[in-house]
Structures are given as structure tokens and as C-alpha cells.
Amino acid sequence: MNSNLTQLLQQLNSTLHLTSQQLMSIEIQELALLKHLPDSVSQSSYFIPVNIFVFVLLTLGLTYVFIYRKVSPDNDKPIKFEWATPDEAKPHWKGKRLYPTGVRASEDPSMIQCYCPATGQFLGKFKAFAPEDIDNAIRESQIAQKEWKKTTFSQRKKVLRTLNEYIANNQEGIARVACRDSGKTMIDASMGEILVTLEKLNWILKNGEKALKVSSRPGPANILMQYKKAEVRYEPLGVVGALVSWNYPFHNLMGPLLASIFTGNAIVIKCSENVYWSSRWFIGLAKMALKVCGHDENLVQLVCTWPEDADYFTSHESLSHLTFIGSKPVAHKVLEAASKSLTPVVVELGGKDSIIVCDDVMDVEAISSIILRGTFQSAGQNCIGIERVIAMPKVYDQLVQILSHRVQELRLGSDIDQLEDIDMGAIITDARFDAMEKLVEDAISKGACLLSGGKRYLHPNYPQGHYFQPTLLIDVTSDMDIAQNEVFGPILTMMKVDDVEEAIRVTNDTPYGLGSSIFSRSFKTADYIANNIESGNVAINDFATFYVCQLPFGGVKKSGYGKFGGEEGLQGLCVAKSVCYDRFSFINTQIPKPLDYPIANEKKAWKFVTALNKCGYHNSKWEKVKSLFQLARNAN
Incomplete structure (x- = not known):
């Protein structure tokens, strides 16, 4: 390889941080070109024009990076720091096993009892927050926000880059913490906790400042007032709150936290008592990132209360905004409490998400894989998980044949202590097992056919764990309870329809409207369905990618209202301040x-x-x- 070319490539590597594999790819391409040269052409005569060509490409590339991409100066680079993984999340931890009866400690009702749903291992006891503890947390965040709101986007990005680097470099530890507290598998934690958090982080780093820049607006329509200019400025609300569910303890906490601090706010997060142990560690991680970047770690706070004390938090006068992720029954209580202080609330509730499969699809096996992942990831405890497979006659029979075998092959267990070939983990609690079994029994009594599962499962290795069999119900109809109520568990239901119009009708025939997927070879058909179903989010020929794409996320009907995520989510955490001023100093009203x-x-x-x-x-x-x-x- 020509020494000049090698030197240029090394310089490029040091500037753009190219990986060794990428450099090797460039060298291989150069060697491939050499093989096609006539024997009469020497290497030296070849490398003269190639060096010039490469030099021009490198010059253009560097110009783009430094001028258009605005490479961050050294003071914006992430800071490496240590945040030790707790012993309980380390492989082969020998924690005491118990047969848990819930998270409220029987000997002291003020204490939250934390344990692993997959193994029954005891994780510790922690005091629930009282009203005065909530006051202290909010007061500390208020003090920190007074300085934080003055920070530049560059300073906020540095904190996010610091978090991003830690998460990317410590995925196993983060996944183990999430798994130990939720019972999910390591793969589910990687996909549902880490991947989506890294995507949100990097999306904000790339697009967040643009979403919050001053927005110029058209002035008055009256020609006599054209001397006026108008714009909207996005400013922090102050201290915002979030009440997040337990099914994704890392991502559900980090999502609102990242959006809040980037918009200049402080945030107080109320986590579920089911995942208090892991939430403490995750909030500590965020605090450490703020601290090493030179900011007040009290900007982010965690509280955990019993239900009877939760109203004190949601009605607090010092909270400027609330994001609620949870169930419809709890949402009624949250909104009633928030109304006392007139606090605006974004409400993200459950769903009865459908996947519509048209008869013109080709690769039915591939679609069956998407159905399995969409249904059984995190043991079905996913607000945008697939709750109903609505398929047309030809593809319906093919899917039943394929899925009847594949569902039976799913393996239950825990891979927290060592990576094993496990497909599905535990349920967060056994409190809903009776209700889930009754939904299956009701469907069978009304004509549905149970092909797999349908009951709780006593795991031979983890008898203290909460497991439910992967379940396949076919020939489900809209009059069955399971077709109308969110299961939030590992139950795959299949419904047969005759055509597109019936698919639309069946999809809309629930109180919910959070997400949907549509599979068809015809984009015209898929687009027609997307325009006629009642859903806040739609993926065409895919599953749930609207969430990964950082689009505004939220539902319709009983799935909630308001949006978080994407540009709208960031702007929703700001005061949209409208400002009007004179275009010219010598012309005024x-x-x-x-x-x-x-x-x-x-x-x-x-x-x-x-x-x-x-x-x-x-x-x-x-x-x-x-x-x-x-x-x-x-x-x-």
C-alpha cells in the first residue's frame, strides 16, 4: 500500500474516528482497483491520480464535517465516569429467595419490599416517601433549575453525551439491573430498555436544538401592519413531573428525564413501587452524569410513594407539567389530583394494538417472527405490544399453522445470572394471573380455540417466580372479553376477517387506539387502512417503528391524549412564548x-x-x- 495514501487514511481516522474495520474496507477497495489495472501500468503511476482523487475526497469530507456538521469542541466531549453495578445485579448473586406476597412489607407497612419477579430473590427494603419527603425533593430540584435554565444547549448536550457513552459502554450492567427488578430477559432489556434509550439520546443530540430554536411566524395579514414580526420562543417550564410505569424501568425513567433536562427543566419522577430498587440506581446514574459535568445533581429527583400518598405528588403546586404512563383506572385518580393545581398532564395509557395482515403478503414466516416478538417481548407487558392479530382468510390459516408450532417452542426462565437460551421472562407480579386465566376461559366458552398455554406456570428452577405460559388463542371474535380488554401479558389472540373493510372495522371495535401495524404488498392498500383506523401511531410493513423514529407518541380514545417524544414532545415541556416586535426601528404603532x-x-x-x-x-x-x-x- 502506498505510504502517502496510508498516511492520509491515518489522518482521516484520527479526525473522524473511523474504525479499523472501516479503514480496512477502504484499503480493500483500493486493492480491488489495482487488480483491474493493465499489467503495463505500474503501481506508482496508478497512485499518483488516486492520491489526488483521495485528497480531494478527504478535503471535501473534512470541509463538510467542520463547516456543516459543526464538530463539537473539546469542552463538549463526554466525560468518562464510574457508576458501579450493584452486587444484586452481578452474575450468580446469591440472594435470599422468598415467596413474595407483594411489595408492601408486612412487618412495617411504610417500607417497600423489593424482589426479583423471576427468581423471588430479595433485593432490599426502602422507606416510602411521605409528603414532607416529596416537598424536599421538589424544593431541591427548584433550586437546581434556577441555574440549569441558564445553561446553553452545548452544556446540556455534554451531559447527554456523557450519559450516552456510559450507557453504550455498560450495557450488560444496565440490563442486569433492569432484569433483576422486572424479571425480563437480557435480550428484552437490550432491545426495549437500552436500544430505545440510546436512540432517544442520539435523536435529541442531533435534532433537539433545531426543534427548540426560535420559530419565525407570519406577521399580521393586514397589509397596514406588515411592519410587525412575530416569533415563538421555547423556554423551560421549571420543575416538571413524571409518573412512569414499571414495565420498562430504565427507559420509562430515562425518556422523560432526557427530554426534561434538555429543555432546561428540572424533573421529579415518581416510579412504581414494583421497580423502586432499580429506579434508585438509574436516577443515581443520571445524577452522576450531571455532577461530573459540573452541574447540580439535584436537578433530577426520584420519589416513590404508596398509592394513598400519590395524590400529594400529582396535585403539588410547584409542578408545571406532568407526564403519566400507566393504566386507565389510575389515570382517573392522577387527573383528578392534578386538576386541583391545574397542572397540565400528558396521558399515555394502554392499548389493544392490532397487526393487520393482508392476503397479498409474501413472506408469512417473517411476519410470524414479528408477531412473536411484538407479542411476547417483556412477557407481553408492553403498551404497544401486539394484542390482536387480524388476518385475512388465506394468510390466517398459514399463520395459525406456523404459530401453533412456534409458540409451543418458547422457553421460560431467567438469564440474569448467566446467558441461557431463554425466550421469555417473568411477569412483574402474579396479582393479575386470575384475571388473565378468566379472559382465556371466557374466550373458549364463546368459541375460541386454545392451542397453547392459558395458565400460570410453576417453573421447576424458580418456583418463587411469577411465570405465565406463552398462550395462543385462535378464532377470537370481537364479542369476547379478551378482544376488548388489554391483557398486558403473554397471550397471542388471532382474529379472522374477510377483507380490508372488516379488518378496519374490527381494529376500531375497541375502546383503545394506541398503535397498529399493517402488512400488505400494496402500499395503496396499507395507506388506505392507515387512514381509516383509529390509532395514534401506525407502522406500515413493520412493528412499532413509529416509537423508534422519535415521532410524537400518544394515543386516541381511551389510550390517552397528548404527545411525548420527537419535536412535539420537547416543545410540550416548554413555555411557547409568543413575541411580536417592529420589523424596523423607525416604524412603530x-x-x-x-x-x-x-x-x-x-x-x-x-x-x-x-x-x-x-x-x-x-x-x-x-x-x-x-x-x-x-x-x-x-x-x-
């Missing part, structure tokens, strides 16, 4: 003499103001011209 107080002549004032309205807004150009003369006649 003057009160015309006929309209100045006290009114000297009301008839003349009336003629003046009606002419003003005609001049500014009449459809007829001739009427506008005539109104100018009327304005002039009545101006004094």
Missing part, C-alpha cells in the same frame, strides 16, 4: 388621532375604523383602494 382617548368625534372614529378593517381584510382590491381614501378623510 401609533394610535390614530380619531381613536385616541378621549374620543373627540365618535362618527369620524367609526368611519375610520371600518375603513381600516376594509383596507386590511376585504376581498375586493377596489374596496381596499376606496377604504384608503376614507381613512385619509377621517384621519384628523
Whole structure:
């Protein structure tokens, strides 16, 4: 390899941080070109034009990076730090096993009892927050936010980059913490906790500042007021709150936290008592990232209360905004409490998400894999998980045949201590097992056919764990309870429809409208379905990618209202301050003499103001011209 070319590539690597694999790819491409040269052409004569060509490419590339991409200066680079993984999340931890009866400690009702749902291992006891503890947390965040709101986007990005680097470099530890507290598998934690958090982080780093830049707006329509300019400025709300569910303890906490601190706010997060142990560690991680970057770690706070004390938090006068992720029954209580302080709330509730499969699809096996992942990831405890497979006759029979075998092959267990070939983990609690079994029994009594599962499962290795069999129900109809109520568990239900119109009708025939997937070879057909189903989010020929794409996320009907995520999510955490000012310093608003107080002549004032309205807004150009003369006649 020519030494000059190698030197250039090394310089490029040091500037753009190319990986060794990428450099090797470049070298291989150069060698491939050499093989196609005539034997009469020497290597030296070849490398002269190639070096010039490569030099031009590198110059253009570097120009793009430094001028257009605005490479961050050294003071924006992430800071490496240590945040030790707790012993309980380390492989082969020998924690005491118990047969848990819930998270409220029987000997001391003020204490939250934390344990692993997959193994029954005891994780510790922690005191629930009392009202005075909530006051202290909010007060500390208020103090920190007074300085934080003055930070630049560059300073906020540095904190996010610091977090991003830690998460990317410590995935196993983060996944183990999430798994130990939720019972999910390591793969599910990687996909549902880490991947989506890294995506949100990097999306904000790339697009967040643009979403919050001052937005210029059209001025007044009245031609006489064109000297005015108008804009919207996005400013922090102050201290915001979030009440997040337990099914994704890392991502559900980090999602609102990242958006809040990037927009200049402080945040107080109320986590579920089911995942208090892991939430403490995750909030500590965020605090450490703030601290090493030179900011007050009290900007982010965690509280955990019993339900009877939760109203104190949601009705707190010092919270400027709330994000609630949870169930419909709890949402009623949250909204009632928040109404006392008139706190705005974004409400993200459950779903009865459908996947519509048309008969024209080709790779049914591939779609079956998407169905399995969408249904059984995190043991079905996923608000945008697939709750209903709605398929047309031809593909329905094929899917039943494929899925009847694949569901039976799913393996239950825990891979927290060592990576094993496990497909599905535990359920967070066994409190809903009776209800889930009754939903299956009701469907069978009304004509559905149970092909797999349908009951709780006593795991031979983890008898203290909460496991439910992967379940496949076919021939489900809309009149069955399981077709109308969110399961939030590992139950795959299949419904047969005759055509597109029936698929739309069945999809819309629930109180929910959070997410949907549509599979068809015809984009026209898929687009028609997407435009006619009642859903806040739709993925065409894919599953749940609307969430990964950082689009505004939220549902319709009983799935909630408001949006978080994407540009709208960031802007929703800000005061949209409307500002109007003069375009030119020498032109400004003057009160015309006929309209100045006290009114000297009301008839003349009336003629003046009606002419003003005609001049500014009449459809007829001739009427506008005539109104100018009327304005002039009545101006004094």
C-alpha cells in the first residue's frame, strides 16, 4: 500500500474516528482497483491520480464535517465516569429467595419490599416517601433549575453525551439491573430498555436544538401592519413531573428525564413501587452524569410513594407539567389530583394494538417472527405490544399453522445470572394471573380455540417466580372479553376477517387506539387502512417503528391524549412564548388621532375604523383602494 495514501487514511481516522474495520474496507477497495489495472501500468503511476482523487475526497469530507456538521469542541466531549453495578445485579448473586406476597412489607407497612419477579430473590427494603419527603425533593430540584435554565444547549448536550457513552459502554450492567427488578430477559432489556434509550439520546443530540430554536411566524395579514414580526420562543417550564410505569424501568425513567433536562427543566419522577430498587440506581446514574459535568445533581429527583400518598405528588403546586404512563383506572385518580393545581398532564395509557395482515403478503414466516416478538417481548407487558392479530382468510390459516408450532417452542426462565437460551421472562407480579386465566376461559366458552398455554406456570428452577405460559388463542371474535380488554401479558389472540373493510372495522371495535401495524404488498392498500383506523401511531410493513423514529407518541380514545417524544414532545415541556416586535426601528404603532382617548368625534372614529378593517381584510382590491381614501378623510 502506498505510504502517502496510508498516511492520509491515518489522518482521516484520527479526525473522524473511523474504525479499523472501516479503514480496512477502504484499503480493500483500493486493492480491488489495482487488480483491474493493465499489467503495463505500474503501481506508482496508478497512485499518483488516486492520491489526488483521495485528497480531494478527504478535503471535501473534512470541509463538510467542520463547516456543516459543526464538530463539537473539546469542552463538549463526554466525560468518562464510574457508576458501579450493584452486587444484586452481578452474575450468580446469591440472594435470599422468598415467596413474595407483594411489595408492601408486612412487618412495617411504610417500607417497600423489593424482589426479583423471576427468581423471588430479595433485593432490599426502602422507606416510602411521605409528603414532607416529596416537598424536599421538589424544593431541591427548584433550586437546581434556577441555574440549569441558564445553561446553553452545548452544556446540556455534554451531559447527554456523557450519559450516552456510559450507557453504550455498560450495557450488560444496565440490563442486569433492569432484569433483576422486572424479571425480563437480557435480550428484552437490550432491545426495549437500552436500544430505545440510546436512540432517544442520539435523536435529541442531533435534532433537539433545531426543534427548540426560535420559530419565525407570519406577521399580521393586514397589509397596514406588515411592519410587525412575530416569533415563538421555547423556554423551560421549571420543575416538571413524571409518573412512569414499571414495565420498562430504565427507559420509562430515562425518556422523560432526557427530554426534561434538555429543555432546561428540572424533573421529579415518581416510579412504581414494583421497580423502586432499580429506579434508585438509574436516577443515581443520571445524577452522576450531571455532577461530573459540573452541574447540580439535584436537578433530577426520584420519589416513590404508596398509592394513598400519590395524590400529594400529582396535585403539588410547584409542578408545571406532568407526564403519566400507566393504566386507565389510575389515570382517573392522577387527573383528578392534578386538576386541583391545574397542572397540565400528558396521558399515555394502554392499548389493544392490532397487526393487520393482508392476503397479498409474501413472506408469512417473517411476519410470524414479528408477531412473536411484538407479542411476547417483556412477557407481553408492553403498551404497544401486539394484542390482536387480524388476518385475512388465506394468510390466517398459514399463520395459525406456523404459530401453533412456534409458540409451543418458547422457553421460560431467567438469564440474569448467566446467558441461557431463554425466550421469555417473568411477569412483574402474579396479582393479575386470575384475571388473565378468566379472559382465556371466557374466550373458549364463546368459541375460541386454545392451542397453547392459558395458565400460570410453576417453573421447576424458580418456583418463587411469577411465570405465565406463552398462550395462543385462535378464532377470537370481537364479542369476547379478551378482544376488548388489554391483557398486558403473554397471550397471542388471532382474529379472522374477510377483507380490508372488516379488518378496519374490527381494529376500531375497541375502546383503545394506541398503535397498529399493517402488512400488505400494496402500499395503496396499507395507506388506505392507515387512514381509516383509529390509532395514534401506525407502522406500515413493520412493528412499532413509529416509537423508534422519535415521532410524537400518544394515543386516541381511551389510550390517552397528548404527545411525548420527537419535536412535539420537547416543545410540550416548554413555555411557547409568543413575541411580536417592529420589523424596523423607525416604524412603530401609533394610535390614530380619531381613536385616541378621549374620543373627540365618535362618527369620524367609526368611519375610520371600518375603513381600516376594509383596507386590511376585504376581498375586493377596489374596496381596499376606496377604504384608503376614507381613512385619509377621517384621519384628523
